[in-house]
Amino acid sequence: MAQARLKETQAKENIFFYRLMQALAKIWKAPWQVKASVLVMGLGQICYGQIIKGLIYLACLAGLIWYFVTTGAADFIGFFTLGTQQEDLWLGIPGDNSMNMLILGIFAIVIGLFGILLWITNMKDCLFTAEEVKAGRKPRSFRETLRHMADDKFHVTALTLPMVGVTIFSVLPIVFMILIAFTNLGGDVVYPKLADWSFDAWSKLLNVDKLSGTFGKILSWNVLWAISTTLINFLGGLGLALLLNKPNVKGKKIWRAFPILAYAIPGFISMLGFKFMFSQSGPINSMLTSAGHDAIFFLTNDASAKWWARGIGLFVNAWIAIPSLMLMMTGYLGNINTDMYEAAELDGASKFQQFRKITLPFVIFSTTPVLIGQFVGNFNNFGIFFFMRSGVISNYGDYFLASDTDLLINWLYNLSVDNNYYSVGAAISLIIFMITSTVSLAVYVRSNAYKQEDTYQ
């Protein structure tokens, strides 16, 4: 199996180099117009009489040159240096801002890659035109090119704009975050001080006992939390939907409205409400003490509060998430063919067997992508413990700037926002990204929802 994959990879590499060599040979043998286009984008098209297209390419080239001459080249160099002159805000001495230089450097690289892509399309286009002319056909007019883009190449035309958007708004911030993890930004090295490229964050994360110890403890709780919350919310939502789906339940609309109310109230309001309820001066402790019981340390910084606080977190998260899942499950349950239940009943299947063999597989098939989203969302559930237990550092167990309820995302916040340790925070977020993306992909590609995408269950 592994050997087959290796051969497949080698074959692909061979094809790539073969195609590259072929393309270079084609350009070498191509007419002078193509070679002109290699040197100056759009020139070949103009020589073939495709004036508008040629001018557009030329304009793009001019724009690229203007950008790189005015700022792009400096930004590109800045990406590697991250600044050479420190700014002095008091004396008014201008200087570099490493964070800005990193962002602008990434942007310059993206623009550069875009330029290369444009240059390749320009050559391919010119080669295509040369072959058309060689075959005795007329080069495409601008109108024909537009028609071709709206027809044969519609997928490219339609996807270009979203791709640009995704690159700017999603890919660039992720790349920026990843790169921060390889600098020494943070702590004392913040603007106006200059940063540098460094593996310090990773080295500290792996070698500083306090960090690695805390990381291990938080990661294990984080995994437990993500699995528990996803299961609780899923089963809670399904259970509630099944309950309210039963024909003998009266006043379904009213019953359904209650969970929706919990869903409609902004999450942080619910969290703050629960925080107050479980606080030392809150109503729950007040009732307990009135009844002669000791007050319970639900959320304070006491070792006994660890599992109370974790349990309250699970409960509050379920309170907020179950209603939306219930609504979704209600929709899915309505789509199950009732004939299957009738047939099962005729075959003598019990209610539980019907649930296990018909309802559950159907719901799991339909909700796998949502469950993956829920898992990732719960893994990175920042709000619950930020609102319920902020400002707590556990006094036992050697937690470093964290409490026993903090998830990785909360720890990341403590490190990067509260304490300015940006690079360590970025390294942790990269690890979170790797964990969640690996788990999500692994579960998704193994699920029936992916394998049998076109199957109706």
Add this chain to the structure above:
Amino acid sequence: MKRTVSLILSIMMLLWCLPIASAESDMYKRVTARFTGQLEQGVTIKVLENATAIELGYADELIAAFNAAYADKGIRAELMDIDQYSDLATDGPYGYGPDVWYQANDILMKYATKQHLLPLPVYGLESWELIPENAWNAYKMTMYDEDFYCGIPLNVQSGMMFYIESMLPDNWETEWDINQNGTPDFFETYTALYALSADIQQNGGKTKYGYLDDLVDVYFCVGYMLSGGAYVFGDNNTDPADIGLNKGDAAKGANMLRQWADLMNNTEVLDGAFASAAYGYLADGTMLCTVTTPDVRAMFIRAMVNTGKWTKEEAEADLKMINVPRLPVSLDLTADNWQDTITQMDTLTMQTKMMGGINGYGISAYTKCPNASLAFIQFAASYEQIIARNKALGISPARSDAAETIGATDPNVALIFSNLDTGYIDVMPAINEVAQIWTPGQSFLIDLCTDAFRAERGEEELYADLEDIQKGLDRMVQQILDAIFTLS
């Protein structure tokens, strides 16, 4: 009496101000060069004030007064939302954030040390000679081998004891004033206050508790450790590598907090949320007294009026703010007979040290209108505005002339100045690293005071003796050191 207070205050101010040199070096001229004195025309100064000033309406009054005064000079000011762009380090470079910022010195200096606040041309300001050196030092930092001041001190913040006079025990004059000085003994020493609180909790009284307070607020509680010889940072609060919160008799100081937690037997005091409930608790008779800063006096007044038992004027007259009681030299609230601490006050007790802060104004290094901003600060720090701020918020001014005026009718102002001068107010360090003391400190205090409840629940006590408390303090200091140095 008033004259004497005024005289003492004036002499004190004079003595304070003398040692300050006002040499304007070349570097001083260079860093303050953008303060040309020429007001930028057509600008709007964005001002970030504190929450209480906004809530009680003083901030609006200040802005309105400034805009009226400068209407013909082409500048105006406006308030920013309290949470809007309050991180100069991240927002400032991109043009966001306030031009002028009112905050405690530790917050302002956190930004100043990274040059996000401008050094001010203090030597030319009217308030330079009117504000004592101790207060100016809260905004002093060294750069280019010279000292610069990055804020103008406005008011002194430190813990004061609040109580309602009509809530005092009926028998206080006969039973709790053995030195016959007209001041209840339980407000003179903590030992007596502890005894009164125990008496009220056992036998009942006008209030449910005597002294009740948030025991996990580092700012107020660290005073017990400071009184025992601890300190925040070494080398006059400038050396972050030398954290002294576990030094001296800090463990004994911390043990007094545990004693209070034992006595109060109320888990609410383990929660930071207590601070906001305290106004109502004082007004509704839950407790006789509590310790907080002078600038929230108006919140107590409001809570008292809300009960319907007081009019505003009555509440103003009935609410008292006094210096915190003296601590026992033994650093044990139950070691001495409380009467002895009154009759032998000089030998058995010592003045309590409190952490304090100097609130003031700073100017953002990213401001486009430094001169207009400076004009605003000068206006807000003027005698008239300080008097107005005191009336609205009950602040204790840093200006000597305003302190003298207010001190003539309010001896507490003189007292706060005296505490600052004699070192009984330990001003929060003006270095960036001070930000790292709060969370580990609070975590330790919660853990320490929770111990009061562990035994009765059958759990193991973690701070059963001074040795355990010392270990807890050592761990807290290590956490602070870790937070400062592990990743830097």
